[in-house]
Amino acid sequence: MTPADLSRTVLRAVRRAVDEDALRAPVPARVRVERTRPGGSGDYACAVALQLAGPAGLPARGVAEILRERVAGAPGIGRVEITGPGFLNFTLDATTGAETRAARVREVRERGLRYGRVGTQAGRLHRLHHPREIRAAVLAQSVARLLRTQGAHAVVSCTGEPGPRWEELRVRTGPATGTEGSAEIRAVPAGATAGSLVDRLGRDAALWGLQRPAAHDHAPLGDGLLVQRESNPLFLVRYAHARARALTREGARLGLTAHYCTDVDAPALHTALADHPGVLATAARLHAPDRVARHLETVADAFLDFQGTTAPLPVGDEKPSAAHRSRLALAEAAGTVLAGGLFVLGIHAPPHV
Structure with missing residues (x-):
């Protein structure tokens, strides 16, 4: 784990604490980490808890405790300590990080589109209601699918059909039973009908745009x-x-079987894959499909950077190796996460574009 990776990990912990309402403070644009000074503890130190203490109205050590709970156990981090008035000190564990990355790639490839789905809301029924407007209707349907990724059931209702040809943007869902909760799904109106959007943009582009x-x-x-x-x-x-x-497909043509047996140096992509379950959970809790869409962009950027700088397949006379099998496995995991996220949004993931 590099200092930049650690900085992003701490920043995600701050965002998570704010999202969960455990910390009420503005999320900083970046978090600074630096090498521990002589006599200090661990490999790196961070003073973000002192920075957030005032806005949060909490002692710095209290903020540090909130963040430590959300950073401990992250890939590549062996130990997190709090020292002085509220400094976070990190001891890195490269071996644990490599094992965690390998286990995650295997999990994604084994679970497929179900990667990131959990049962924390099993038995709970959510009733979602939306006004008679196409964008609110589309968001309500996606929120229902997001809630199902958490094990919940969800039903969607409206006082009437959102408009002519609504069925063309609708994704069918199954029956739901359980303990009830309810919410109203609203959005800035699209200013268009389902039919006009489908005619002009097609189904998938319309769903993404909404x-x-x-x-x-x-x-x-x-x-x-x-x-x-x-x-x-x-x-x-x-x-x-x-x-x-x-x-x-090309790997199969070459007789190369994907298998993550050698750690691949692609920190941004590993981080994006690791974030996927948390993004689904937060998006479901906040009724915010836009978070999934933005996360897919992050995964796509990280994957394209990876495959543009590291050859997943042998080039020229190069012999297939364990490194190639591992890179191919990582690429397949990225494709699976992208397909799963698009599925939640009701959008097709074609194998060719």
Whole structure:
């Protein structure tokens, strides 16, 4: 784990604490970590708890305890201690990190589209109601699917159909029973009908455009959603998924079987895969499919950087090796996470773009 990786890990812990309402403070743009000074504890130290104590209205050591709970056990971190008025001190564990990464890649490939799904809300029924408007209807359907990733049941209702041709943007869901909870799903209106969006953008681009912005933001639904370049986030995500599937096909042609047996140096991609279950949980709890969409962009960026700088397959006369098998396994795991996230949003993940 590099200092940059550790900084991102601590920043994610701050965001998680704020999302869970355990910490009420603004999330900083970045978190600084530095080598522990002589006589200090661990490999790295961080003073973010002292920075957040004032805005949070808590003692710095109290903030540090909140963050330690959310950082301890993260890949590559062996021990987290609190010293002085509230400094976080980290001792790294490279071996544990490598074992954790290998186990995660295996888990993704074994669980497939179910990676990240848990049963923490098993037996709970959520009743979601939305106004008669297409964007709210689409978000309600995705929130229902997100809640199901947490083991819950969900039913969606409306005072009437959201509009003509609504069925073309609807994703069918099954029956639901259990203990009830209810919520109203609202969003800035799309200003268009399902039919006009499907005719102009197609089903998948329309669904992405309606869900990618946060519900309280306006949804840009222009022709940019159809641009076949990486500047279009939907194309980026689907292109990355298609590239991952293409590597699998080419690997099979070469007789190369994916197997994660050698640790692959791709920290951003490993981190993105590790974040997927937490993103699903937070998006379900906050009724925010946009978080899934943004996370898919992160996964896609990390995967494309990885495959652009590290050859997953043998090149030229190069012999297949354990490193190639491991890289191919990591690529397949990335493709699986991208497909699973798109599925939650109701969007197809084609093997070719």
